[in-house]
Amino acid sequence: MTRLSPAGSRPLAIEAQGLVKRFDGILAVDGVDIAVPEGAIYGILGPNGAGKTTTLRMLLGIIDPDEGVRRIFGKDRPHEVAKLIGYLPEERGLYPAMKCDEAIAFMGALRGLPLDEGRARGRELLERHGLGHAIDRQIRQLSKGMAQTVQLLGTLVHRPRLVVFDEPFSGLDAINQGKLEVTIRELARDGVTVIFSTHVIHHAERLCDEVAIIAAGKVPYAGSVDAARDRIPAQVRLETRASEGAWRAALPDDARHDRRGDESHFWHFPVPETGIEAMLKQLIDGHAGILLLSIERAGLHDAFVEIAGEAAARALKQDAAAGESR
Template identity: 65%
Template sequence: MPSFIRPRYHICRRGYDKVVSGLAIEAKGLFKAFDGKTAVDGVDIAVPQGSIYGILGPNGAGKTTTLRMLLGIIDPDRGERRLLGHDAPLDVAGQVGYLPEERGLYQSMSARESIAFIGALRGLPLSVGRARAEGLLRDNGLGDYVDKPIKALSKGMAQTVQLFGTIVHRPKLIVLDEPFSGLDAINQGRLEALIRDEAAAGATVIFSTHVIAHAERLCERVAIIAGGRIRFEGTVEDARNRLRPQVRLRTRNAEGPWRAAFPSDTKKIDSLWHFELPESGIEPLLKALIDGGAGIEELSIERPGLHDAFVAIAGEAAARQMQEDASR
């Protein structure tokens, strides 16, 4: 499987006109039903310009439908949306790069022509697209595949070609629907690097995923969606701060007066005491442990991760489904 390597042209930052609101995407109350079944129920989203934004949720949660409504591929039954400051998303389609969940290229086209063709669909002249495509492929160690037809490429290499087609016209907004699907860990990491580079070059990147780790590493803001509804929208930090840090403690002695200082939620699992960090902090507890002769052998304070926050916000069933989706 080929590597996603950073395109060298990214050093040239995009010269963008500022959207008055400072938001690349705004959506309020988006609602969509298919055949009487609700797919998206009142979604509100605000994506700042130049940010990396993740939409997290299990398969069937409404992620793809939400992205398609934001892009104008389908219209909401109710609600409002603005894309790059425009009420009609298709008016700015040429400034958007979109990688759909369902990958697809013309099998007889060469890699260069495929990239140029996707760029042409966004208004990039074919001659410019061909030159950029060849540069992208050669600069990323794929020069031998410039004239190879897609049918001769591996699945991963074809996905690389489609990704390059998504960014060849240097869009202001990049929308990726489950971009990590089908990639091994090494290439997932390289794709993460490419996303960071695009944001550093001035683009706004929004992607959907059912793998929480990608969003935790990449995103400044996230939306957690389950059952067609947004359960949380905000910064990753705010999501994690909904839960208090967890304390793990091992003592040499099992009993003593210091036990009275433990919070009411304390549990002992194997040889470790587990409890939430008290609002008063760790210092009063440490004093009680030391003065009472507990014999501290191990002590750690762990901040909850985005996965913990997801479970608390969306529920264990949604988290289990996310894990099952990621393992497929």
């Protein structure tokens, strides 16, 4: 039976309940629950070593969980729907002597696509993605970015209904990261479900409908990006000319104050429960000299810190910095 998403609006492409995995007695994944609606862009966000890859491999049936169940398109055995899935692992690998169109056709054949059809689709995809000039080149003759694009196209050539990317942005320059984001959005527009793991928050924030935040093998949060951000109150950002005066009584006691030279002062604090209208009047009447006043919604990074903790957020930041330096 096809189950619906928690909101009840869309059937689930992926459902996992209580996934547990140990390696040599060490707990790598500890009771993961995930529900991915069909047609969604879903991110698994966490630092390296948090359990992202192990979770994806259990979902796909590459490894079996020690406990728990997972379903893809309602099937308990992922291999029964393997032809509907495209999977790009974190470890990239193509046969270096293969030509580009042959490599794509080969990957499609692993999912049941006839080789001749795979070659034709591979050429079409290479042309569409600006690699028409490389159709007859061997993989060993390509740049790293071009080779990664060929492997991506091989993941998509059989036109899957579900695409799973493990750290797809790793090792890509900014231009190719942007191209991949466009591809992911196009897949979703075509009704394809996309799930990807990442340790880079801005990719998840820009692309995802929903995320699972994973840290130390657990998922403390799974749901919409908006709901994650809404766990933290919106912040007021205020810039004033004056630094003192009766108007200061309108600001919360815990307002953060940053001085910028002699001309302006910045204040940061949560939006008061009573709103900002009364506070704004006191600021004006007290001649605070308002230069700027804005209400800023919390970002996904702030939500990650709130949900997963400072240690996980630091590890995430270090992973992202290490990825950019490669």
